[in-house]
Amino acid sequence: MMEKDEIFSKVLRAGRRTYFFDVRATKAEDYYLTITESKKFTNDDGSFHYKKHKIYIYKEDFSEFKEILSEMTNYIINEKGDEVISERHQKDFKKEYNNENTNTTTTEETETPSADSFTDVSFDDI
Numbered sequence: 001m002m003e004k005d006e007i008f009s010k011v012l013r014a015g016r017r018t019y020f021f022d023v024r025a026t027k028a029e030d031y032y033l034t035i036t037e038s039k040k041f042t043n044d045d046g047s048f049h050y051k052k053h054k055i056y057i058y059k060e061d062f063s064e065f066k067e068i069l070s071e072m073t074n075y076i077i078n079e080k081g082d083e084v085i086s087e088r089h090q091k092d093f094k095k096e097y098n099n100e101n102t103n104t105t106t107t108e109e110t111e112t113p114s115a116d117s118f119t120d121v122s123f124d125d126i
Helices: 059-080
Strands: 008-014 017-025 031-042 048-058 094-099 104-109
Antiparallel strands (some): 017 031, 031 048
């Protein structure tokens, strides 16, 4: 399916990631939503490239998609709160492990995974 120009668009910039929300039109002039994640990677020579992943959401799936997205985001906030706690966002993040055999807690400093450890999943556009 050839994509036509966006009807309505919004952009969310989030660190090295950018999310594009685009309303597009089918050949029959009905609307659907595309969500594209674009992530910037820097090469060893200082140049950079982007990896993009795109999903298409059609009107017949809006209700269930919205319901599940809301359920999942509410679950995360209810379980972990809305404070961001991760090694990617906090350079001094230390993960604690409980050792059940000795009843002690150890702390491990974590490193941010390099771009080389990223597994790229490629989806063909629909």
